[in-house]
Amino acid sequence: MNDFKGDLQWIAKCLDLPIHIVQIAVERLLRLDFLKIHEDGRWEDTLGEASNTGNQFTEIALRKLQKQILEKAMKALDEVKYTERVQSAMTMAFSKKLLPQSKLKIIQFINELNSDAQEAGDFDEVYQLSVSLYPISDSERNKK
Numbered sequence: 001m002n003d004f005k006g007d008l009q010w011i012a013k014c015l016d017l018p019i020h021i022v023q024i025a026v027e028r029l030l031r032l033d034f035l036k037i038h039e040d041g042r043w044e045d046t047l048g049e050a051s052n053t054g055n056q057f058t059e060i061a062l063r064k065l066q067k068q069i070l071e072k073a074m075k076a077l078d079e080v081k082y083t084e085r086v087q088s089a090m091t092m093a094f095s096k097k098l099l100p101q102s103k104l105k106i107i108q109f110i111n112e113l114n115s116d117a118q119e120a121g122d123f124d125e126v127y128q129l130s131v132s133l134y135p136i137s138d139s140e141r142n143k144k
Helices: 008-015 019-031 059-079 096-120 139-143
Strands: 035-037 043-045
Touching: 008 019, 019 035
Parallel strands: none
Antiparallel strands: 035 043
């Protein structure tokens, strides 16, 4: 973000998180060499592009992360103006054999959107993107 401040209280307020959570996260990023804080106080992201679309997380950690993302999405429904967010859903008939191809398309879309954002620069907000594709029917249950 253009107005970023390397201050834990500022980050906590900006992201609406408790300061101790921000402190733990920053310490972890430093320990893993994903973040470098220079002597002049400048913060450098050394990880580069990152998403949770791969399998680099344990299933428990990924489940916890997705719950946190969905909780923030629910909060945004109430607190963020419609003109500043996109939240939509579609219910459709679907073939399970299309799932692997659909996952790849979703990951490709996320990566393209992120690349566009990085090229544009001039960051003034932090946004969270959540895309879900999951069954709401249980065909196995219906066979019993």
